[in-house]
Amino acid sequence: MTHVVAEPCFNCKYTDCVVVCPVECFYEGEAILYIHPDECIDCEACVPECPVEAIFHEDNLPEEWAGYTELNAEMAPNCPVITEKKEAMGGDVG
Numbered sequence: 001m002t003h004v005v006a007e008p009c010f011n012c013k014y015t016d017c018v019v020v021c022p023v024e025c026f027y028e029g030e031a032i033l034y035i036h037p038d039e040c041i042d043c044e045a046c047v048p049e050c051p052v053e054a055i056f057h058e059d060n061l062p063e064e065w066a067g068y069t070e071l072n073a074e075m076a077p078n079c080p081v082i083t084e085k086k087e088a089m090g091g092d093v094g
Contacts, residue, residue, distance in 0.1 A: 001058060002037035003046065004072050006065040008054035009033055014088045017046035017055060027079035031089070036076035037069075 009032045018026040018033070025039035026046075035046075035055070047055050056062070058069050 001042050002040040002069075002072075003035050003042065003044070003055050004058050004061050004065075004068050005033050005035055006054050006056055006061060006068040008052040009050075012052055012089050013086075014051050015082060015085045016049040016051065018082050019085050020045040020049050021083075024081055024083050025076075026082050027076040028082040029075055029079050033082065034072045034076040034079060037073045 005026075011031050013028070013031070013033055015026075015033070018024075022043060022045065023039055023041050025036045025041075027034045027036060037058075042057070044057075047057075056065075061069060
């Protein structure tokens, strides 16, 4: 099982989640972050850190975002790992 980054992350990319990840399973795409499903240990540390509530356990992913499980799995291996907080695309949450 794994966690999935979904639609709310598009074009904002808050990185609060990556700093708390104990296994460094977040990867940075151009407009969204991805979680590598083979690296995620389901610790859920990232879930409460996401200010836009974009991270879901794959079993609880809203139906309209079902394709994000596959998208994360496909894209994470092709993107650089991200482990440090950066400014979000729309600026940091106050």
